Amino acid sequence: MAKFDLNDDSLVVIVGSGAGGGTLGTELALKGVKTLILEAGGRNEIEDFVNDEWASFSQLAWTDMRTTSGSWRVHKDFANLPAWIVKSVGGSTVHWAGASLRFQEHEFKTRTTYGNLGGANLLDWPITLADMEPYYAKAEDKMGVTRTNNIPGLPGNNNFKVLEAGAKKVGYKEVHTGRMAINSQPRDGRGACQQIGFCFQGCKSGAKWSTLYAEIPKGEATGNLEVRPNSQVIQIEHDASGKATGVVYADKDGKMQRQKARVVAVAGNSLESPRLLLNSASNMFPDGLANSSGQVGRNYMRHMTASVYGVFDRPVRMWRGTTMAGIVRDEAAHDTKRGFVGGYELETLSLGLPFMAAFLNPGGWGREFTSAIDSYENMAGMWIVGEDMPQETNRVTLDPVAKDKFGMPVASVHFDDHANDTAMRSHAWSRGKAIYEAAGATNIYPTPPYPSTHNLGTNRMSEKARDGVVNAHGQTHDIKNLFVSDGSQFTTGGAENPTLTIVALAIRQADYIAGEMGKKTI
Amino acid sequence: MSKNSIPVTSGLDRRAFLTRTAATAIAISSGALICAGEAWGLEVKALKPETARTLIKLARDIYPHDRLADKFYAVAVKGYDEKSGKDPATLAKFEGGVGALDAAAKAAHGVAYADIGWEADRVALLRQIQDGGFFQGIRSDLVVSLYNQKEVWPLFGYEGESASKGGYVNRGFNDIQWL
Numbered sequence: 001m002a003k004f005d006l007n008d009d010s011l012v013v014i015v016g017s018g019a020g021g022g023t024l025g026t027e028l029a030l031k032g033v034k035t036l037i038l039e040a041g042g043r044n045e046i047e048d049f050v051n052d053e054w055a056s057f058s059q060l061a062w063t064d065m066r067t068t069s070g071s072w073r074v075h076k077d078f079a080n081l082p083a084w085i086v087k088s089v090g091g092s093t094v095h096w097a098g099a100s101l102r103f104q105e106h107e108f109k110t111r112t113t114y115g116n117l118g119g120a121n122l123l124d125w126p127i128t129l130a131d132m133e134p135y136y137a138k139a140e141d142k143m144g145v146t147r148t149n150n151i152p153g154l155p156g157n158n159n160f161k162v163l164e165a166g167a168k169k170v171g172y173k174e175v176h177t178g179r180m181a182i183n184s185q186p187r188d189g190r191g192a193c194q195q196i197g198f199c200f201q202g203c204k205s206g207a208k209w210s211t212l213y214a215e216i217p218k219g220e221a222t223g224n225l226e227v228r229p230n231s232q233v234i235q236i237e238h239d240a241s242g243k244a245t246g247v248v249y250a251d252k253d254g255k256m257q258r259q260k261a262r263v264v265a266v267a268g269n270s271l272e273s274p275r276l277l278l279n280s281a282s283n284m285f286p287d288g289l290a291n292s293s294g295q296v297g298r299n300y301m302r303h304m305t306a307s308v309y310g311v312f313d314r315p316v317r318m319w320r321g322t323t324m325a326g327i328v329r330d331e332a333a334h335d336t337k338r339g340f341v342g343g344y345e346l347e348t349l350s351l352g353l354p355f356m357a358a359f360l361n362p363g364g365w366g367r368e369f370t371s372a373i374d375s376y377e378n379m380a381g382m383w384i385v386g387e388d389m390p391q392e393t394n395r396v397t398l399d400p401v402a403k404d405k406f407g408m409p410v411a412s413v414h415f416d417d418h419a420n421d422t423a424m425r426s427h428a429w430s431r432g433k434a435i436y437e438a439a440g441a442t443n444i445y446p447t448p449p450y451p452s453t454h455n456l457g458t459n460r461m462s463e464k465a466r467d468g469v470v471n472a473h474g475q476t477h478d479i480k481n482l483f484v485s486d487g488s489q490f491t492t493g494g495a496e497n498p499t500l501t502i503v504a505l506a507i508r509q510a511d512y513i514a515g516e517m518g519k520k521t522i
Numbered sequence: 523m524s525k526n527s528i529p530v531t532s533g534l535d536r537r538a539f540l541t542r543t544a545a546t547a548i549a550i551s552s553g554a555l556i557c558a559g560e561a562w563g564l565e566v567k568a569l570k571p572e573t574a575r576t577l578i579k580l581a582r583d584i585y586p587h588d589r590l591a592d593k594f595y596a597v598a599v600k601g602y603d604e605k606s607g608k609d610p611a612t613l614a615k616f617e618g619g620v621g622a623l624d625a626a627a628k629a630a631h632g633v634a635y636a637d638i639g640w641e642a643d644r645v646a647l648l649r650q651i652q653d654g655g656f657f658q659g660i661r662s663d664l665v666v667s668l669y670n671q672k673e674v675w676p677l678f679g680y681e682g683e684s685a686s687k688g689g690y691v692n693r694g695f696n697d698i699q700w701l
Binding site for chain 1 (some may be wrong): 543573582584585586589623645652653658661666668670674675678679680681682683685686688689690691693694695696697698700701
């Protein structure tokens with residue numbers, strides 16, 4: 001395992017160790033590039049994970065202060081918890097459910113496909129599905145995605161069987177146990193899924209892919225990768241020529257350290273990455289680093305999400321087994337006959353009793369609320385994830401007042417649904433209801449969006465420097481040796497869970513960074 | 523439900539009925555709450571015992587589960603007592619909130635909140651304060667302190683931790699038969 005000096009200016013320094021940063025760091029190390037990952041959270045390993053929702057939340061979630069505004073209900077119900085993401089080595093790949101879907105072709109070309117939609121800041125990606133296909137293939141192989149590479153699908157649990165029965169009765173065709181980065185058979189030194197449940201709390205068997213144990217140790221074994229936990233980057237520094245020179249971070253004791261770098265890559269998730277760029281403002285870059293377009297922090301997307309819980313007259317026990325145990329894909333295509341652009345996926349989801357109480361109807365109380373909880377054992381659940389519209393006014397800014405324990409302004413998140421998001425959610429709720437009714441539900445509850453797990457778009461890719469923050473390789477338009485490596489690069493969000501695309505982009509970016517370093521352009 | 527519609531049972535007048543109901547549920551004895559029927563006691567250290575008793579009733583009215591005994595609501599209230607012991611502002615918040623609720627109860631029904639005999643009458647009072655800080659503070663704490671009790675989980679069928687048992691791969695993850 002490498003241990004690099006603070007003054008080593010030959011390093012690629014990556015901020016964050018999740019799907020983007022953990023993958024990029026490992027790929028670079030395997031290519032022989034000396035790489036340091038600075039991770040704000042601690043290093044919790046598989047043996048540390050707990051099958052207990054609130055205890056795990058305390059252990060893994062980013063619970064440092066954030067602030068919110070806007071008309072989204074999360075602002076009212078969870079004013080200081082806009083996102084449910086992870087602060088721990090592995091980032092949100094510790095917590096994710098494992099759904100690994102490629103974007104559809106049109107989702108890289110939304111401005112062309114959807115046209116000029118009022119209020120939406122749509123833009124085509126500077127890359128296409130064809131550009132991404134080889135990297136999707138590499139990512140699927142790396143992650144062991146079921147239904148790819150001759151890997152069988154996972155067996156369906158009770159929650160999936162209810163979804164499947166209802167979906168088939170209403171005529172849906174593409175219904176299966178998903179493309180999941182969860183081993184259905186032993187692979188890559190990790191065992192098969194034990195149907196434990198608690199996928200969101202860190203996989204106790206290691207069957208689910210995470211950078212924590214499936215990538216980073218491989219990078220560390222090369223001697224080219226150091227992961228430094230409990231290291232929160234506060235600022236990226238640059239020289240008089242405008243080139244990034246390193247970062248200042250708070251170490252485990254809260255002491256400020258200056259780490260030199262040859263290349264800096266930001267992968268702190270779509271709330272923290274723009275926060276860091278904005279907090280790195282200087283005389284030369286008064287609006288923050290890489291922000292000549294003014295787009296840093298803007299176009300924040302969180303997917304159109306919602307849930308539907310169906311109650312049946314007999315037990316389902318949805319918590320048993322894989323949390324995201326199956327999918328209906330028939331609504332994922334772009335079909336404006338439904339009254340909106342873009343599409344959505346229907347995926348099973350389960351929450352334990354403690355989180356069901358917290359998230360079913362936040363703020364709810366009285367017998368209407370407890371009647372639903374009384375039926376917990378007989379519930380089936382699904383999550384809806386669809387493409388939401390990028391809007392310039394949905395954005396992450398530095399809170400003018402609130403600061404964290406290091407004195408760094410916290411991220412403030414403003415969000416309003418676009419009319420297209422609302423129309424899609426309403427359609428999806430009604431289709432989810434139809435599925436559970438067809439399966440024989442006696443009551444059905446529509447559940448509002450949870451604190452965001454899919455945070456996207458706040459440093460978006462664009463062909464032209466004026467339209468976005470980074471180019472087709474995640475390299476910032478303004479600073480050649482500064483990169484963005486997480487979901488904040490997404491130009492638009494697609495209907496699919498984003499992790500596979502983040503990993504594919506990171507593999508592609510590693511090729512580019514290593515190549516450019518070889519050519520000495522960075 | 524209006525006062526006039528309250529049924530009178532077993533020849534007791536309404537007042538005597540209510541008093542007896544309260545006395546057989548949770549009694550107060552030298553700084554402690556005693557529930558003989560459920561065989562538990564709760565010694566309160568910071569809150570007034572009457573306040574704690576009211577908070578238990580309030581907790582049940584917020585999240586009424588007829589399958590749950592009072593002791594589960596009392597566990598949540600015990601946490602309020604502990605917090606009140608550490609922070610005078612918290613103590614003042616609970617005592618002040620319950621005081622205001624009791625005043626509203628006396629104005630509407632002539633008795634303290636916990637002595638209002640019908641859930642519907644108590645809930646009507648809560649609807650009036652549901653957006654206030656006192657109610658919201660209790661509700662948002664209770665949604666964790668009640669439903670996160672491991673002893674509560676089996677009463678809803680929830681099985682909790684499964685990794686140490688090998689997950690459900692051989693224990694019924696796909697055992698549904700009725701579809």
